Amino acid sequence: MSGWLPVVGALSGFIVGMVMFGLFKLPPDLTSSYAPYLSLATLAGLDTVLGGVRSGIEGRFQDDIFVSGFVLNTLLAAALAFLGDKIGVDLFLAAVVALGSRVFLNLSLIRRYYLTKAALNRRKENENVASTTNL
Amino acid sequence: MSFLGSGIRHQPWIWQVTVLCFVLGFLLAGSVQTVSGLKRSGTSGGNRIGGIAQQAGAPIETVLKQQKQIEELLKEKTKLENSLALGEGPQKALNDELQKMKLTAGLSEVTGNGIILTLQDSKTGPPSNRQFEAEDYNIHDVTIQRAINELNASGAEAISINGQRLLSRTAIRCVGPTAQVNGVPMTSPYHIKVIGDPETLAGGLTFPGGFVQWLNSYDPEMVKIEKIVKKDLVVPAYSGSTEFRYAKPTAPASQTVKKSPVSQTTDKDTQ
Structure with a gap:
């Protein structure tokens, strides 16, 4: 069942975030100016x-590529949006x-990947069926 | 059947993806919250100027609330002034003078006969071959100013436009698509309540070549006059700031005369 873990992780993160931002209003000044950066x-x-x-x-x-890619992409995107705000060009686009x-x-x-895998499985099953009927 | 297939089940990367998915969900919740917060305040999420509009929203509500408070406090003040000056004597004389001054200055609510002049933008607009006149089919600041001028000439004693009392310091001007009276933005239709002799006031507007005829030449729907003869027309008091920062009364002949805050505001006739 470990294949569902990412989905569970995303859902629980969403719920924790909703509770934190929505119910407890933390941080209290999460205003419109942060909206483009968060998005x-x-x-x-x-x-x-x-x-x-x-x-x-x-x-x-x-794992190093994975984590550094996330951190750097996020920072670069936010920096682009910030720079775009400063010079009046929508660089965040x-x-x-x-x-x-x-x-x-x-x-x-x-x-x-999954479509190919499904197709391969089907062909294998067909071959199995064919081989059993031949017997 | 598992989501990512059984072949990749026990690999370490699934845990790292899970942790990042948690972070992703967290960020998503933050985005959703800010954007829905923007929608609640009436600005769309895609509009990057939204923040400014959002910040402007709150003070307007505050101003309206405070104006109500000022109105109530002014009424309370008049009541107290009247109760202070019970009976005869110098106190009563002083209070009578004070109330007369407040009436002149437009700081007290007044009632009586008069007219309600309604000005509104033409709904039909100019005929198709005269589109260049389109601006003349709207009510502008100058249109209102012209009406006010005629009304004052016809002996108007108190005037309000959409609830804003006109003072000697009142400005009527266009700001963008709205007209501002006492700095309060308003749009068509403009209900102008005037206290005075109804016949004289109406006559001052309807004489040949006058204000009403001028507007009727465009669209008769733009101007309406309703005469009030049952003495039940109410013109509200002014509820804005009456502070004078530069003008000071010149030294009176007798030093015993005390200056009251109201007498500072009434250095000339309102109407």
């Missing part, structure tokens, strides 16, 4: 998680586009 951090996190799943499936998962396209790329690779 970008969320997007970077999504990108890293999908990238991690993909590399895990491909068998070349490295660059981060959104780059991270968004990577999310879709990773998702499509994960999807292909």
Whole structure:
């Protein structure tokens, strides 16, 4: 059942966050000025998680790349948004586009992996059925 | 069947992905909270100027609340002034003078005969071949100013526009799509309550070539006059700041005359 762990982790994180931000209002000044940064951090996190799943499936998962990728992507995206605010160009769009396209790329690779696996299983079953009927 | 397949079950990376998924969910909750907070305050999440609008929202409510308080306090003050000056004598004379001054200054609510002049933007607009006149079919600050000028010339004693009492210091001006009276923004329709002789006031507006005829030449729907002859027209008191920061009364001839805060505000006739 360990395959469900990421989903459980995301859900429990969401609930803890909702309780903390929604009920206890911590931090109390979580205002609109942080909204773009938080959204970008969320997007970077999504990108890293999908990238991690993909590399895990491909068998070349490295924890240092995984963690440093998450931290640095988040910081760079927030820095871009901050710089964009300062110079009046919506630079955070660059981060959104780059991270968004990577999310879709990773998702499509994960999807292909499972579709291929399912197809292989089906063929194997058919062969098994065929071999048993031959007997 | 497990989500990620049995072949990758006991590998260490699944735990790291789980921990990061926890962080991801946490961030997601933060995003959801801030964005829903933005929506609640009436600004969309995609609008990056939203923060400024959100910050502007609260003071308006505060101002409206404080204006109510000022109104109540002013009424209470008048009551106290009247109760202080019971009977005859110098106190009563002083209070009578004070109430007369407040009436002149527009600091007391007044009632009587008068008219309600309603000005509103034309709903139809100009005919299609005269679109260049579109601006003339809206009520502007100058339109209101012109009406107020005619009303004052016809002996208006107290005027309010959408609940804002007109004082000697009142400005009527366009700010963006709204008109501001006493710094309070308002939009069409403008209900102008005027106390005075109804016939004279109406006559001052409707004479040939006058204010009403001018607006009627565009759209008769833009101006309406209602005469009130049952003495039940109420014009509210002014509830804004009456502070004078620069003007000081010149030294009176007799030093025994004490200056009261109200007499500072009434250096000239309101209407």
